[in-house]
Amino acid sequence: MNGQEIYQAISSNINIIIKGQEQAIRMLLAAFISGGHVLLEDVPGTGKTTLAKALAKSIDAEYHRVQFTPDLLPTDILGVSIFDQRDHDFHFHKGPVFTNILLADEINRASPRTQSALLEAMGESQVSVDGVLHPLDELFFVIATQNPIEFHGTYPLPEAQMDRFAMRFELGYVDQAQEVAILSEQNKFHPIETLRPCVNLKDVLTIKKLTSDIRISNELKDYIVNLIRATRDNQDVQNGASPRASLALMKAAQVLALFDGMEFVTPDHIQEIAIPVIAHRLMLNSQAKFSGRTAKIIVEEVLKEIPVPT
DSSP states (O other), X not given: OOHHHHHHHHHHHHHHHSTTOHHHHHHHHHHHHTTOOEEEEOOTTXXXXXXXXXXXXXXXXXXEEEEOOTTOOTHHHHEEEEEETTTXXXXXXXXXXXXXXXXXXXXXXXXXXXXXXXXXXXXXSEEEETTEEEEOOSSOEEEEEEOSSOOTTOOOOOHHHHHTOSEEEOOOOOOXXXXXXXXXXXXXXXXXXXXXXXXXXXXXXXXXXXXXXXXXXXXXXXXXXXXXXXXXXXXXXXXXXXXXXXXXXXXXXXXXXXXXXXXXXXXXXXXXXXXXXXXXXXXXXXXXXXXXXXXXXXXXXXXXXXXXXX
């Protein structure tokens, strides 16, 4: 299978379980293939956990879920060294972070200390424990969730952590017909129980390598940088998007072009994911917040202001 066929196979397989979320699935796979991580910010019951499970099952990947709570410790995620009295030595017992797909459920309910345990893993695909580096799997992908409307007992994610998420987006509610279909399909059992892999990890590595062959012109690279730099110069933004945002936007756009069966990136690919890639990285000043401005609005304005290469 070529890259487009692999994408369509995975997307169609997930669509069996997740109804009416084609665009969300497209963005999730774009982040996954580009080597980024995803923050799903939505109300409970919209299918965030099911989406993560469906992706793992579709590619026959190892999957771990961690429920983040206030008493969760970094060692509960990374692992711990335990002293063995038989050989009088410490042995490292790996935590759930050593997997292909990690679902960090309600990540903002854990303390900042525990949240920061994921920083190195997400940024460098490795874990440092007791001065020893432990590399993670080549296919390491974090899907974190948080409830945007319930703040009691939560800790806001630090800016450094937000910057390590390639994208943030929401699923939202499906329409009435799709919700009725969900009820019918789950009348006796959940369809995810019968979901089977449609590709393997080798196929995923193949599509990741193919992405680097997608051409992106110097004009479009300038366009990406101009978009990012415009957020830093905006009077309503205290801290704009970082160079990591530029890289994430370029790589995700290359993946979208591959999904569409194209050999090069177009401005449409960049504009399609600009908001999910950039908005969550912006820190607005207090006056902008008070006046009702949002990061999404600012990115939308930047997209209109910056000239599109022709």
